[in-house]
Amino acid sequence: MHRLTSVLACCAVLLAACGTADAERPTGDALTVGLAAPVSCLDPHQTPQTSNLQVSRQLVDSLTDQDPRTGEIVPWLATSWKVDKQAKRFTFTLRDGATFSDGVPLDAAAVVANLDDISRLGARSPLGSGYLAGYAGASAPDAKTVEVRFGAPSAQFLQATSTVTLGMLSPGTLGKTPEQRCAGALAGSGPFVLGQVALNEEVRLSARTGYAWASELAAHQGVPRVRALTFAIVTDPSVRHGSLLSGQLDADLQVLQQDQRSFGERGPRLLSATRPGIVFTLLPNESRPALRDPAVRRAIGSALDRSRFAPLLAAGERPATDVLATTTPGYADRSADLAFAPDEAARLLDEAGWRRGPDGVRVMGSQRLSFDLVYSANEPYGSVYQLMAQQLAEVGIELRPTPLDDATNSARQGSGDYDFVSWAVTRGDPAVLASVYPVESANPLQRTQPDKVDSTIARIATVLDPAERAGAVETAAKAILSGGHGIPLFEQASSVGLAERVTGVRLDASGRPIFQDAEVRA
Structure with a gap:
């Protein structure tokens, strides 16, 4: 109870x-x-x-807000802003009178302190580190003006200023330890x-x-x-x-x-x-021997009939048709790449050398094609994972859904002790892909060497022309799907x-x- x-x-x-x-x-x-x-x-x-x-x-305000109907960035703590032609320098003008709940004025120096704090947190801020990729510092020419600088174009940063992750905390809060802040020792605006x-x-x-x-x-x-x-x-x-x-x-x-x-x-x-961003996705630990092979990862995606997830999902949720949710700029219908194709899954596994064992699970020598999926026991998708296990068993893959208490789950995920995890990341910008897939991200895939995935995702954040940016998203999505780096499951709502x-x-x-x-x- x-x-x-x-x-x-x-x-x-x-x-x-x-x-x-x-x-x-x-x-x-x-x-x-x-x-x-x-x-x-x-x-x-x-x-x-x-x-x-x-x-x-409910506790923090952001520099800007994003209209959920249009995607437009609108004023909040900042009344206006200017972006240089290369999207490397952003200048914000703050509104008058805002304060933190401890009485400290919300001025330009406080904004700079917040951005510097997120930058210093590094891996402790898995979302913020992506939002501030290339951050070269910020300054306060006066109490109402904030200048933010990047070493390379950052087409995604303005939208990032609307997120709760870049919400404003009192300078006094920023002086506390990360653990104290997590536990509630914080004052917002x-x-x-x-x-x-x-x-x-x-x-x-x-x-x-x-x-x-x-x-x-x-x-x-x-x-x-x-x-x-x-x-x-x-x-x-x-x-x-x-x-x-x-x-x-x-x-x-x-x-x-x-x-x-x-x-x-x-x-x-x-x-x-529908929540924008990365859909709920099955993410393989690519340091595991069997999951180093893209053919195995692609076979797992082909063996899943996502249409059967629908009755098990929350209201408004639906099977994925892309790596991004339909409400995300850059979304395209890539359902053909996510089609249920068990024969193709079997072909990929046969060609990779995996043969059916006596109990139906495929083997290669002494190795079984068997994987643990770790997740919090409080997560509401256990029934989806059980259905996935049944579907994968039909092509000879054993998936063991492994519910854990929150502390154990966090420890296992933090140490990389898993075969699969499932993540979704909410953000109304396609640069959200940078929070999961590159080596220099939260990296639940445990990848060690940057490749085409990293370079194509990085380009999304630097391209300013809308058509070119859409092309960059297309290239990145194809790299993710063709490599089996992410196995999209469903859109969250x-x-x-x-x-x-x-x-x-x-x-x-x-x-x-x-x-x-x-x-x-x-």
């Missing part, structure tokens, strides 16, 4: 005596939100995990401030007094309309959904496909959008269930919910 006690059954502290009956719940201004996975780190500079960033987005933090149970936020600098996309610029916001960790989807329908939760941040029928024009509503009494919640360009405009109707 997931811990709902303090938030859903005993919410007297937060919700002022909610009691046990729905009629006793306040009709005031506090929201309780169900998260599908534990919160392991609240520092947006460090964490790439969705559940963490869903909370952190956003509309909410941290209260009680129990990373595996709940995170409580409160509206920030005096806040008046929301994104241009916000309905209003001022203090949030809800005074308190609690993220409750509820990993069981049936418990989350039932709690939303019963009124114990005001929002469910991951609605399953099977529960979509509960939503309509009346009663609870569904807010859904943000599917947020909202209680009927809740209005004003919107999804940002990454599909993360924004609660600054949320209201609670009586």
Whole structure:
């Protein structure tokens, strides 16, 4: 049973005596939100995990914002900006009056300190290190002007300034250790401030007094309309959904496909959008002997019938048709490269020297074609992995889905002790590919030598002409797929269930919910 006690059954502290009956719940201004996975780190500079960033987005503002409908970059903390012709120098003009929750002014020096911090974090910032690739430093000519320099063209940086990863933290926070910041010792410039933090149970936020600098996309610029916001960790989807329908939760941040029928024009509503970026992808550890062979990696992709994933996915999610989600600039329908072709998979394995053993699993000498897929037991895709294992068994490949507790999973992934992992990375720019595949990235593939994959992905970030950039994305995607470096599975979606009494919640360009405009109707 997931811990709902303090938030859903005993919410007297937060919700002022909610009691046990729905009629006793306040009709005031506090929201309780169900998260599908534990919160392991609240520092947006460090964490790439969705559940963490869903909370952190409420705590920090960014220099810019991205319109999810058009992809346009619009003002937020910066009122305007200039980019030189080579996209190597970016100059931002900051708005007046913004501060951090510890009272420190959000000035140009603070912005420089944040960029320098992310650069120094290096591998501790798997997303930020990609966003700041080629970073040559930043300076503050005056309190309202920030100049950011790159050693090579950085066509992706302006969009990166809209992400939560490049969100602003107080200079005092930047002086704390990475571990302290992950645990919640941080002050941001956003509309909410941290209260009680129990990373595996709940995170409580409160509206920030005096806040008046929301994104241009916000309905209003001022203090949030809800005074308190609690993220409750509820990993069981049936418990989350039932709690939303019963009124114990005001929002469910991951609605399953099977529960979509509960939503309509009346009663609870569904807010859904496909997340841009790298689709949920099976990533091979290419340092493993069998997985060094591109033929084996390609065979695994050909043996998967992605159409059968659909009933097991969350609402709005669908089988992948590219390495990128359909909402990402540079997406193209490459479904022909992802076609279900078990005969082709068998041919590739036969030619590579893998023969069926007595138990049906292919062997080469004493080596079995058998792999572990490690993942967090809190992840909602265990049933998809089991289906994948069944499909791969039909061509003689043994896949062992291996659910682990979060600490063990992090340790295994951090040390490279796995055959496969599954990742998705959300970002509304095709340069997101640089966060996973190159040797100088987070590198879950455990690659050691740069090759065409690295050079083609690097070009995406430097090409300014839109047509040339689209061509660079095409070349990179083909290199990934033809080499079997990534095996796309499905597009992820943000599917947020909202209680009927809740209005004003919107999804940002990454599909993360924004609660600054949320209201609670009586």
